Amino acid sequence: MMNTLQLCQHLIQFPSVTPQDKGIMDFLVSILEPMGFKCHLLPFTDDNNQVIQNLYARKGTASPNLCFAGHVDVVPTGPETSWTHPPFQGNIHSQYLWGRGTVDMKGSIAAFISATASTTITNGSISLMITGDEEGPGTHGTKKIIEWLEKNNETIDFCIVGEPTSEAKLGDIIKIGRRGSLNAALTVNGTQGHVAYPHKADNPIPKMLKLLTALDTTILDKGYPNFQPSNLEITSIDVGNQASNVIPQTVTARFNCRFNPTYTTQSLEDHLRTTLDTINIDCTLTIIGSSEPFLTKTHAATNHLTQAIREITGIIPELSTSGGTSDARYIHKIAPVVECGLKNDLAHKVDERVSIHDLTALTKIYQRFIQLYFNATS
Numbered sequence: 001m002m003n004t005l006q007l008c009q010h011l012i013q014f015p016s017v018t019p020q021d022k023g024i025m026d027f028l029v030s031i032l033e034p035m036g037f038k039c040h041l042l043p044f045t046d047d048n049n050q051v052i053q054n055l056y057a058r059k060g061t062a063s064p065n066l067c068f069a070g071h072v073d074v075v076p077t078g079p080e081t082s083w084t085h086p087p088f089q090g091n092i093h094s095q096y097l098w099g100r101g102t103v104d105m106k107g108s109i110a111a112f113i114s115a116t117a118s119t120t121i122t123n124g125s126i127s128l129m130i131t132g133d134e135e136g137p138g139t140h141g142t143k144k145i146i147e148w149l150e151k152n153n154e155t156i157d158f159c160i161v162g163e164p165t166s167e168a169k170l171g172d173i174i175k176i177g178r179r180g181s182l183n184a185a186l187t188v189n190g191t192q193g194h195v196a197y198p199h200k201a202d203n204p205i206p207k208m209l210k211l212l213t214a215l216d217t218t219i220l221d222k223g224y225p226n227f228q229p230s231n232l233e234i235t236s237i238d239v240g241n242q243a244s245n246v247i248p249q250t251v252t253a254r255f256n257c258r259f260n261p262t263y264t265t266q267s268l269e270d271h272l273r274t275t276l277d278t279i280n281i282d283c284t285l286t287i288i289g290s291s292e293p294f295l296t297k298t299h300a301a302t303n304h305l306t307q308a309i310r311e312i313t314g315i316i317p318e319l320s321t322s323g324g325t326s327d328a329r330y331i332h333k334i335a336p337v338v339e340c341g342l343k344n345d346l347a348h349k350v351d352e353r354v355s356i357h358d359l360t361a362l363t364k365i366y367q368r369f370i371q372l373y374f375n376a377t378s
Ligand SMILES: [Zn+2]
Pocket: 071, 104, 105, 134, 163, 164
């Protein structure tokens, strides 16, 4: 069996930019089967007839089933000439492994697999849920794997997602939930006309400004246990007006809300509509897409993960719900889920790289966590 560094190096050498697989899942199967994993390749075809490859692998049949979830797809590299080392070569230099996906998140996948290889479990199962569609639309990856698991009566008792959650030091943050996200468009219609004859036109822009001011100044809430206050951020105001002497017909604005469990998507939408109604200006609010917030309440396994991090790094991790969305938003529907992985400062950047020290330490953290989890359930 390869060590974490060697395994990660191999994974980096597959240029698996979403939605391309480039053979990485077959490679994982070739590693996992000799380790005793039963592998299920789960290809799903997206709307562009592109096949997205996914994998669910399980070692053992007994309960509890401890699952590790992650993605092997990576974001594009940008101009490769900007990189100090080619992004898909997996060069080792100055105590770092360089390449696209080292921290987000092939490094933690390699760490988890090698942690599993060196641990014997007699009283449960270990499974891996690996997707090739996390950085893209996210519609034919984890979401579909979850549907497959449910259809096949496959249960998961606890799941850890290996997203890079650490901030200043490895292990300083465990994510125990995520805020919800709501995207919306607001449109105000007027009457087009000449700027010299405004009485013959109806300018929608001042109306839009009043509506946006109302939205921007409303305090959504003061926070929720473990969560920041909900926030509304205006992201765009579009008129598309090419002329300086024309009052435009229509103005559209877009905004995003990141919200805590004070709201559901529906109750937040209701709140936004009520706020707009107080201004008494005709407008159309369209919700473009959303995901619900979630929180994994106090769980023994989270305490085991905290203990493992403390033993290996000396750090007591903060339990946080900050940041963007992740595939944990799908997983929490079937199992308690937390996220813990490498440092995220170089994710998606040129010269993404992981320190070899952190790769080794993360392997030890996962290894110790697996021991603590199964000892407690035996
Ligand atoms: Zn990621």
